[in-house]
Amino acid sequence: MAVLFYIAALVAVLSTVLMLTRLNSVHALLYLTVSLLAVAVVFYTLGAIFMAVLEVVVYAGAIMVLFVFVVMVLNLGNRAVEIERAWVRPGMFTGPVILAAILGFEVAYLLMRTGSFTAPAAPVGPRQVALALYGPYLLGVELASFLLLGALVGAYHVGSRRAPGRMDGSGSDRIRVTAGGDLVRAGADRPSRPA
Amino acid sequence: MFALGLIGLLVRRNLLFILMSIEVMLNAAGLAFVAAGARWGQADGQVMFLFILAVAAAEVAVGLALLLRLYHRFQSLDADAADEMRG
Numbered sequence: 001m002a003v004l005f006y007i008a009a010l011v012a013v014l015s016t017v018l019m020l021t022r023l024n025s026v027h028a029l030l031y032l033t034v035s036l037l038a039v040a041v042v043f044y045t046l047g048a049i050f051m052a053v054l055e056v057v058v059y060a061g062a063i064m065v066l067f068v069f070v071v072m073v074l075n076l077g078n079r080a081v082e083i084e085r086a087w088v089r090p091g092m093f094t095g096p097v098i099l100a101a102i103l104g105f106e107v108a109y110l111l112m113r114t115g116s117f118t119a120p121a122a123p124v125g126p127r128q129v130a131l132a133l134y135g136p137y138l139l140g141v142e143l144a145s146f147l148l149l150g151a152l153v154g155a156y157h158v159g160s161r162r163a164p165g166r167m168d169g170s171g172s173d174r175i176r177v178t179a180g181g182d183l184v185r186a187g188a189d190r191p192s193r194p195a
Numbered sequence: 196m197f198a199l200g201l202i203g204l205l206v207r208r209n210l211l212f213i214l215m216s217i218e219v220m221l222n223a224a225g226l227a228f229v230a231a232g233a234r235w236g237q238a239d240g241q242v243m244f245l246f247i248l249a250v251a252a253a254e255v256a257v258g259l260a261l262l263l264r265l266y267h268r269f270q271s272l273d274a275d276a277a278d279e280m281r282g
């Protein structure tokens with residue numbers, strides 16, 4: 001069990017280093033996904049089974065989908081096809097596939113020997129976590145729900161393109177003056193930034 | 196892993212990589228919480244990991260929305276492009 005823990009931790013650190021050194025955002029996203037899956041395996045070897053499931057579902061599922069969605073939105077246009085042809089080469093899959101295969105072998109090995117599963121100390125089960133979460137930490141749960149609701153409303157407001165310039169932040173008054181109050185064409189005369 | 200995320204935050208100038216580095220740092224903090232909770236057999240570590248999960252989800256939603264706005268305004272993901280922002 002300790003060996004599996006160290007292998008998974010090594011895979012996590014290695015894929016994180018590879019993520020940081022990529023120049024291409026899609027490659028970096030692949031390595032980040034492998035890193036999150038490796039952390040999930042680390043959680044499993046630590047005995048936190050429910051946390052491993054949540055890591056896969058929320059981090060490697062939902063948050064990665066958000067990142068991929070944004071990357072794909074930012075690359076819209078005529079050049080999208082050739083960019084994709086240049087990015088999605090067969091060679092780019094080898095590194096993440098090797099690291100993920102190591103994790104897959106670990107999970108398969110863990111599933112083989114389910115009978116003698118023993119975590120290092122007394123494992124903290126989901127039941128204890130749930131009792132602690134809705135017992136002394138009930139206020140924290142409510143605060144987390146506040147935070148998520150605020151993030152939802154904030155992300156919707158910031159992300160909507162037709163948002164009025166009131167909450168826009170950067171020099172909205174100046175833009176309104178130069179555009180003569182016509183906020184639809186506001187900023188059309190801005191000097192284009194070098195890409 | 197927290198140190199790796201911090202290095203990524205400091206080194207990269209691409210906003211997308213900065214957000215991914217923040218994810219790595221939050222994940223490393225959660226890993227430390229769960230490991231400590233497993234070491235001493237307490238459930239508090241996993242509760243803290245749940246809260247970190249909620250914070251990460253909220254942060255990434257708002258951060259990516261801000262990133263889209265910045266990209267539409269500046270046509271660039273360089274973090275230095277936003278330095279002319281003066282309220």
